[in-house]
Amino acid sequence: MIEKKTVNSIVEEWLQDKNYFLVDIHVSPDNKIVVEIDHAEGVWIEDCVELSKFIESKLNRDEEDFELEVGSAGIGQPFKVLQQYYIHLGCEVEVLTKNGTKLVGVLKEANEDRFLITTEKKVRIEGGKRPKMVEEDLSFNYDEIKYTKYLISFK
Numbered sequence: 001m002i003e004k005k006t007v008n009s010i011v012e013e014w015l016q017d018k019n020y021f022l023v024d025i026h027v028s029p030d031n032k033i034v035v036e037i038d039h040a041e042g043v044w045i046e047d048c049v050e051l052s053k054f055i056e057s058k059l060n061r062d063e064e065d066f067e068l069e070v071g072s073a074g075i076g077q078p079f080k081v082l083q084q085y086y087i088h089l090g091c092e093v094e095v096l097t098k099n100g101t102k103l104v105g106v107l108k109e110a111n112e113d114r115f116l117i118t119t120e121k122k123v124r125i126e127g128g129k130r131p132k133m134v135e136e137d138l139s140f141n142y143d144e145i146k147y148t149k150y151l152i153s154f155k
Helices: 004-015 045-058 082-087
Strands: 021-027 032-038 067-072 092-097 102-110 114-123 132-141 145-150
Touching (some): 004 021, 045 067, 082 102, 102 132
Parallel strands (some): 032 067
Antiparallel strands (some): 021 032, 092 102, 092 145, 102 114
16 A cells, blocks of 8 residues: 555655645545645646646556545635635635534634634624624634634625
8 A cells, every 4th residue: 555654755845845735645545545735826737737747756556556636625625734724814714613603704813723713793782773793803722623614705
C-alpha cells in the first residue's frame, strides 16, 4: 500500500513557492489516492493536472498500481485546515456547534486557537415598539464546533 506520508511529501514538494495549500490527503487500502488543495483565489484545473502529473512522476506504477484524484477542497464543504479560515475572513460562514446550534455570520478573526464570527439577532430595546437587529460577536474554540463552512449566497 502506498503510504500517506509519501504522498504528503510529494505534494509538499510541489507546493513549494506556490500560493496553494494542502487541505487533505486520503489513501485507501486499495491505493485510491485523493488529494485536495486550495488557494485564496480558487483552484485552477490546469494546476490540478500539473500536480497530478507531478505525483505520478514520483510514484512507480510498476511497483504498486494506484488510482489518483487531485482536486480542490469542495466549495460549501466544511473547513479542514486553518488556512481555509484565513482565506474566508470577511465572508459569510455557517457554523454548527457541538450542541447542535447552527449559526450564520461573517468570519471576522481566526488564529490557531479560536475564531470569531459576527451574527445579527433581533433584540427588543426597552421602550421600543419593535425589536431591532443588532450585531453580536461570537468566539469559538475549534473543539466546540462540528463544522464551519463557507456559505454560498446567490443574493
